[in-house]
Amino acid sequence: MINVSLLVDKERKVGFEIRGHADFAEHGSDIVCSAVTILAYACVNTLDKYATEVEFVDDGDLLRLFSPDKSDEIDVVFDYFATGVETLLGNYSDYVKLNYKET
Numbered sequence: 001m002i003n004v005s006l007l008v009d010k011e012r013k014v015g016f017e018i019r020g021h022a023d024f025a026e027h028g029s030d031i032v033c034s035a036v037t038i039l040a041y042a043c044v045n046t047l048d049k050y051a052t053e054v055e056f057v058d059d060g061d062l063l064r065l066f067s068p069d070k071s072d073e074i075d076v077v078f079d080y081f082a083t084g085v086e087t088l089l090g091n092y093s094d095y096v097k098l099n100y101k102e103t
Helices: 031-050 072-092
Strands: 002-009 012-020 055-058 062-066 096-102
Touching (some): 002 072, 012 031, 031 062, 031 072, 072 096
Parallel strands (some): 002 096
Antiparallel strands (some): 012 062, 055 062
C-alpha cells in the first residue's frame, strides 16, 4: 500500500510524504504507483517555479516534499496534489491511503 501524508501547518498544506508501494500490478506495470509518482514529480517540478525554499528527498524509501514558503501559487500546487490523490482513492482505495500530518 502507498501511504501518502499531506503535511499541514495551521490548516495550510506545506508538503507531502510518500512511502510504500501499491502492489496493484508487477513492478514497471503498476498504474497506481505510476499515478502517485507523476502527481508527486509534477508538484516538485512546478514548485521549483514558485518557491525559493524547497526540501526534497527521494531515497527509494521516502519521497518527501516540503516548502515553508507562502503564496497562492504554492497553495494551488499542493491542492493539485491533494486533489489528485483524493481522485485515486475513488477507485484504488485498497492501494493508496491518505492522511494529514501536522508539522
